[in-house]
Amino acid sequence: xxxxxxxxxxxxxxxxxxxxxxxxxxxxxxxxxxxxxxxxxxxxxxxxxxxxxxxxxxxxxxxxxxxxxxxxxxxxxxxxxxxxxxxxxxxxxxxxxxxxxxxxxxxxxxxxxxxxxxxxxxxxxxxxxxxxxxxxxxxxxxxxxxxxxxxxxxxxxxxxxxxxxxxxxxxxxxxxxxxxxxxxxxxxxxxxxxxxxxxxxxxxxxxxxxxxxxxxxxxxxxxxxxxxxxxxxxxxxxxxxxxxxxxxxxxxxxxxxxxxxxxxxxxxxxxxxxxxxxxxxxxxxxxxxxxxxxxxxxxxxxxxxxxxxxxxxxxxxxxxxxxxxxxxxxxxxxxxxxxxxxxxxxxxxxxxxxxxxxxxxxxxxxxxxxxxxxxxxxxxxxxxxxxxxxxxxxxxxxxxxxxxxxxxxxxxxxxxxxxxxxxxxxxxxxxxxxxxxxxxxxxxxxxxxxxxxxxxxxxxxxxxxxxxxxxxxxxxxxxxxxxxxxxxxxxxxxxxx
Ligand code: 5AD
Ligand code: SF4
Numbered sequence: 001x002x003x004x005x006x007x008x009x010x011x012x013x014x015x016x017x018x019x020x021x022x023x024x025x026x027x028x029x030x031x032x033x034x035x036x037x038x039x040x041x042x043x044x045x046x047x048x049x050x051x052x053x054x055x056x057x058x059x060x061x062x063x064x065x066x067x068x069x070x071x072x073x074x075x076x077x078x079x080x081x082x083x084x085x086x087x088x089x090x091x092x093x094x095x096x097x098x099x100x101x102x103x104x105x106x107x108x109x110x111x112x113x114x115x116x117x118x119x120x121x122x123x124x125x126x127x128x129x130x131x132x133x134x135x136x137x138x139x140x141x142x143x144x145x146x147x148x149x150x151x152x153x154x155x156x157x158x159x160x161x162x163x164x165x166x167x168x169x170x171x172x173x174x175x176x177x178x179x180x181x182x183x184x185x186x187x188x189x190x191x192x193x194x195x196x197x198x199x200x201x202x203x204x205x206x207x208x209x210x211x212x213x214x215x216x217x218x219x220x221x222x223x224x225x226x227x228x229x230x231x232x233x234x235x236x237x238x239x240x241x242x243x244x245x246x247x248x249x250x251x252x253x254x255x256x257x258x259x260x261x262x263x264x265x266x267x268x269x270x271x272x273x274x275x276x277x278x279x280x281x282x283x284x285x286x287x288x289x290x291x292x293x294x295x296x297x298x299x300x301x302x303x304x305x306x307x308x309x310x311x312x313x314x315x316x317x318x319x320x321x322x323x324x325x326x327x328x329x330x331x332x333x334x335x336x337x338x339x340x341x342x343x344x345x346x347x348x349x350x351x352x353x354x355x356x357x358x359x360x361x362x363x364x365x366x367x368x369x370x371x372x373x374x375x376x377x378x379x380x381x382x383x384x385x386x387x388x389x390x391x392x393x394x395x396x397x398x399x400x401x402x403x404x405x406x407x408x409x410x411x412x413x414x415x416x417x418x419x420x421x422x423x424x425x426x427x428x429x430x431x432x433x434x435x436x437x438x439x440x441x442x443x444x445x446x447x448x449x450x451x452x453x454x455x456x457x458x459x460x461x462x463x464x465x466x467x468x469x470x471x472x473x474x475x476x477x478x479x480x481x482x483x484x485x486x487x488x489x490x491x492x493x494x495x496x497x
Contacts, residue, residue, distance in 0.1 A: 003209050004165040006143060011173050017146040018175075021062040024153050028107075029063070036074040037067035043090070044081025046234050046270055047205075048114055050185040051142050052079050055113070057175030058145050072101035072108065080114035082200055084372040088116060095130055102132045109152065111135035113142075115204035117162050119375070127160070138162040139205055140190075143169045166191055166206035170215050172222075182229040182421065182472030188216055188254065189244075192236035194273065196300070197311045197378035198343060198371060201236055210235075210242050213249050217257055224263030229421060229472055233258065233269040239276035252280035259288035265474060266421060266438065268292040274299065274322055275313040282329050293439040295326055298338035302357030303350035306343050309382070316357055323361045334364035334409070334439040341398055342371040342391030344382035351394050355401055364409040364441075365485070366402045370395050403484060410482035413441065417492060420445070420477045425467035431460040433467050433491070435475070445477045445489035453494050470494075 029036050038059040042052040055077055056066070067073035076098060081087040091112070102108045110133050116122045117138045126133050134152050137144065140163050151159045168190065178184060189210040192202045223231060233255070235241060242248030249257075251269075258267050267290055272281070274297055285291045297319075301307055304315045326335060339354065358366070370391050373380045418437045426434040426444045434444050451458050453473075459465060474495040481488035 002165060003207065004167050006167050006169040008170055008173050011143055011169065014143060014146050015173065015175075017150045018058070018061050021146060021149055021153070025063045036064050037071075038064040038075040038077070039067045039069065039073040040077045040079060041094075042079045043087055043114065044079075044083060046185060046232065047187060047190075047236070048079050048081060048139075049179070050187050050234055051114070051139065052077075053176050053178055053185060054142055054174050055079070055145055056177035056179075058149070060177045061175045062149075072105060074105070074107065075109045076101075076111070078110075078112045078114070080112060080116035082115045082119060082122075082204060082374070084369065085374075086372075088122070091116060092125070095133070099130075099132050109134050109149075111137070111148070113137045113139070115139055115200070118204040119200075121375075123160065123162060127158075131158075133158070135159040136162065140165065140167045143167065143174060166209055168209040168211070170211065172215055172219050178228075180423070180471070182423075184223045184228045184231045185234055186216065186219060186223070186231055187211070187234045188238060189235040189241050193240070194237060194313075195311060195378075197309065197382070198340065198374065200374045200377060203376055205236065208237070208240060208244050210245050210248055212245075213242070213254055213257070216254065217261070220258055220261050220264075224261050227263075229264065229474070230266040230268065231258070231264050233267070236271060237273040237276060238269050239272050239278065239281065250278070250280065252278055252284050255281065255291065256284045256288070259284070259291050265290055266292055268294070268440070270296055272297055274319050277322060279325070282326055285333070286329050289438075293330060293333035293437075294336065295330075295333065296336045296338075297323060297326070299323075299354075299357065299361075300338060300340050301343060301346070301350065302354035303346070304353075306346055306350050309345060310340075310343060310379070316353065320357060320360060327361075332439065334441065335361060336365045336367075336440075337361070337363045338367045338369065339398065339402075340369050340371050341395045342386040344371070344379055344386065345384040346371075346386055346394075351398075355398070358398075358401060358405070362405055362409070363402065364439075365406045368395065368398055368402060407482060407484045410441070410484070410487050413437075413479050413487060414482055415479065417476055417478045418443070419495065420475050420489075422470045422473045422475060424471045430467060431465070433470060433475075435477075437487075442486040443477060443479065443489050444483075444486055445491055447491045451491055451493065 040052045042048050080091050117136050135148050141161050148159050191206040191208045193208045195202050239251050241251035302316050420435040420443055422433055422435040426432040432444050476492045477489040478492050479487050479489045
């Protein structure tokens with residue numbers, strides 16, 4: 001595998017296919033007497049979300065509109081994840097339902113992309129057992145999507161495009177349809193070099209390749225001028241940003257330059273590897289209040305022996321040093337993590353170490369996972385795989401401890417008033433808004449009578465009231481109650497509203 005840089009000129013050549021596709025789609029729409037629709041189902045991480053926004057950009061550009069989630073679209077794309085086993089299983093389960101949609105509409109286009117497509121056995125399975133799938137392509141092939149569509153629509157052949165190369169594509173000239181009108185996802189690097197022994201990502205997403213900082217900053221300036229409130233800098237390991245390019249700046253410098261761009265009220269970044277995070281990143285966070293008050297620092301395990309077997313390149317003491325330094329420098333910030341239970345060879349003593357570190361760090365929340373054996377990884381062939389009943393039992397104890405800490409963390413902010421970036425209507429009620437604090441806490445809050453927005457009193461009983469109209473608006477909210485995984489509050493006022 002080698003990195004192949006795809007120039008802007010090349011992207012523009014692919015984009016020129018969009019004109020052909022536009023004509024083709026408009027002819028088909030005319031034939032059917034209606035606008036054609038698309039839907040993208042995204043599994044997995046934020047990088048997949050970012051890829052899906054580019055794929056949606058292509059669909060929108062050629063004249064399709066987004067379908068509702070559960071109605072059969074004309075174009076369906078499944079952007080898959082393979083990080084844990086259940087992610088795979090779900091895809092093959094769902095394909096059955098899509099087959100019935102295709103029987104009802106034989107012109108329907110169905111494609112599968114994402115990390116699962118980098119595993120030959122999955123592609124072979126689709127080739128053989130799911131003949132109604134029209135195209136498969138890998139996570140490095142996103143920029144080829146217009147030509148994949150063209151091949152299918154023009155030549156009516158199934159297309160399998162899974163490149164071996166690690167493409168580095170400058171994103172700026174790819175059309176993007178952002179899911180959230182206030183949030184822009186911006187990949188700053190692709191791939192991962194770490195080869196943690198349990199993880200498939202280095203195999204599916206290839207080697208680390210950083211985008212040019214000048215191009216990233218130009219893109220950020222544009223996004224800020226378009227009115228995006230929030231930007232999320234993405235990479236599997238953002239702290240090693242630039243290390244693959246001699247001339248490049250460090251992640252801390254990139255973060256600082258991003259924070260100096262006028263317009264963003266929140267800059268977020270994901271994910272930081274504990275072995276690579278520098279003190280400068282923490283100091284930069286301290287210096288710029290528009291950088292989110294939140295660090296996601298995946299610990300995976302608290303045991304030195306297990307960390308070594310996971311190939312994580314840090315031990316418990318080093319992790320604690322970083323975590324506690326962060327707590328000391330940014331006492332109002334949240335610290336979250338990822339933990340895996342049941343890695344091969346994990347003893348009760350190792351697991352106890354994990355619980356100990358969790359208690360010391362008091363993570364504000366954690367993504368907890370049961371170890372999942374991924375074919376092709378080093379850990380898959382390690383002796384002493386842990387029986388499921390032991391994993392389940394440890395996982396229960398881990399959840400119990402972490403849930404207690406998360407609840408405690410949510411209780412600690414009661415009584416304060418915080419700035420919330422509103423995401424829209426809450427899942428619970430039409431008149432409850434949902435949003436996040438600067439420290440990424442989820443807050444659901446009510447609108448008391450008499451609150452004004454743009455000079456008018458809000459009337460939630462008015463049939464035309466739509467909580468989603470506040471998406472992307474900043475507000476001050478008094479935090480009044482703690483839930484196990486969220487905080488409740490009451491709106492005090494809108495900022496600039
Ligand atoms: N089993 C369980 N969890 C895993 N993760 C990655 N690979 C595996 C695996 N094989 C978790 C890690 C990582 C997060 C994104 O997913 O905790 O940080
Ligand atoms: Fe996977 Fe480790 Fe890379 Fe994260 S750092 S993507 S866990 S190999």
